[in-house]
Amino acid sequence: MTQTQAAMLSQALQEPGGVDADLLVQARTGSGKTLGFLVPLVERLRRKPCVGVGGLVLAPTRELVLQLSREAEQLLSFQPLTVLPLVGGISRREDQKNIRRTKPHVIIATPGRLLDHLEGSFLFHTLFEDLQVLVLDEADRLLDMGFTDTLRSISGYLPESRTTFLVSATINKTVEQVAGKVCRKKFKFLDCRRKASRGDREREEEEEGTQTLAAPPPEIQQRAVVHPSDSTAVCLFNVIMEEMRRDPFRHKILVFFPTARMTSFFALFFREQFRLASYEMHRRKDTASRLHTMQRFMKDEAAVMFSSDISSRGMDYPDVSLVVQVGAPQTRDQYVHRVGRTGRGGKFGRSVLLLSEPEGSFLDLIGDLKVRTQSTQSDAEAQKLLCHNELTAMGVSSWQANSQLIYAAQGAFASLLLHFGFLRTKLKMSDDDVIRVASGALLSCGMSDQPVVSRRLATDLQLWGNPLLKTSAALDDDEDPRDLAASFLNRQRQQEQERRVAETGEFDTGPAGDWVRGKQARGRSLRREKETDPEIRKQWTDSSMRRALGDLRKEEGQKVF
Known part of the structure; x- marks a missing residue:
């Protein structure tokens, strides 16, 4: 048993019923926190059998959902309990057949897929009327990927009497705010990391205020x-x-x-x-x-x-x-x-x-x-x-x-331009640096010349007219609308971040440009751009571009390029 598991189990199982207090848990990666919340969940269901689904675990990606499902199945091998994963890529009808066949006691799902069922499958919400334990695994990643509104909607379908675990390697202000909404009052914060030296801890507090910094294991x-x-x-x-x-x-x-x-x-x-x-x-x-x-x-x-x-x-x-x-x-x-x-x-x-x-x-x-x-x-x-x-x-x-x-190299080059276009402010890179680094990665593989990109992509990245970048208007018609949408959003984030730096002197280190807190500000910026920039006005009126933007906003942080 790891130190993290011992700390989580001692808190979660200290009540006679198995699990009682809501927990906000911070633990290092690779410290065994998965079993730290699965064991109390199973113990609660074993001691207090329920009708329908008694445990719900939400994770940010399909791969993590499937991994958690396998670990839960191993844990339930000798228990009269069943587990079912729900992820995208499978029809709702197929999921409904699996639910009727397995009659799951534990469901592990991505937030988007679960909300899709709650809003679109008849009487699906009745499965959770007796829900006892809700777990948000990798809670900070769930929020970084833009699932804040989704989690709020899901929470409205679940009983308030449930016990909630929020588990993550990183705890920031956004996670703490969400914990105050999805957890009951007086939830407990459990820091399972190994204690840092006093000097390290003082330096972290000075640099990040109330945010707690994650660090790799010393091994x-x-x-x-x-x-x-x-x-x-x-x-x-x-x-x-x-x-x-x-x-x-x-x-x-x-x-x-x-x-x-x-x-x-x-x-x-x-x-x-x-x-x-x-x-x-x-x-x-x-x-x-x-x-x-x-x-x-x-x-x-x-x-x-x-x-x-x-x-x-x-x-x-x-x-x-x-x-x-x-x-x-x-x-x-x-x-x-x-x-x-x-x-x-x-x-x-x-x-x-x-x-x-x-x-x-x-x-x-x-x-x-x-x-x-x-x-x-x-x-x-x-x-x-x-x-x-x-x-x-x-x-x-x-x-x-x-x-x-x-062909693969051309796509890789365009995606690298988008990637560094988003990071250039943080890394203090010039436009020339962005182009040189992206092209250098491909030239290192023996490519004889820099790939050509569409003029529209160069315009979105504010690189149009740079002599180091080769562009062609002929590629505009072949541009993937979702790639254009991604570049458009990256441009919006960068402009908003530069404006925030100029006004406050602070740079937002969130991986998605702090989509949650900056949503309204980006909306205002978007309206200003539509009114003043004829190129953006032309793109925005295109129906495929508009649909692609909507898809990306729903699943922010999941790169499609």
């Missing part, structure tokens, strides 16, 4: 390497090879990329050119494919998986020996959660952050963490990552006729 060895942007591919290859040579038969490597399209391109490039077998995990894959990939990676003793941020929160991949992050994460918390995929359960793990030179200012955001920083310009160990061998030299020079790779 993880953290390393950051700053390198030229046109050496991204060879640096990543050498980092992976180092880990494979360290343990050829039991290495498990998880590589994070900023966007889904970049994940797809690098996975394809490493398979085709470097002959490196790897899995890929991102939201452009369908649900069945992602589930199959997740299961294979969990079972394999030696494997490499390229992933977008979909795997950064809550996913418990066993025995991950190395986590690699290519490019600067959006926030400090995102960095911490990605690192937390290794070193779980008190085991030793390693983490490597690969930053191009213009992204080096991200190190200031993680300056309080024990990260060993190296530069390929001055550090002999880091310079070894720049070395080419016969395989890499051949791999980066022999794919110019591969139309599949060229």
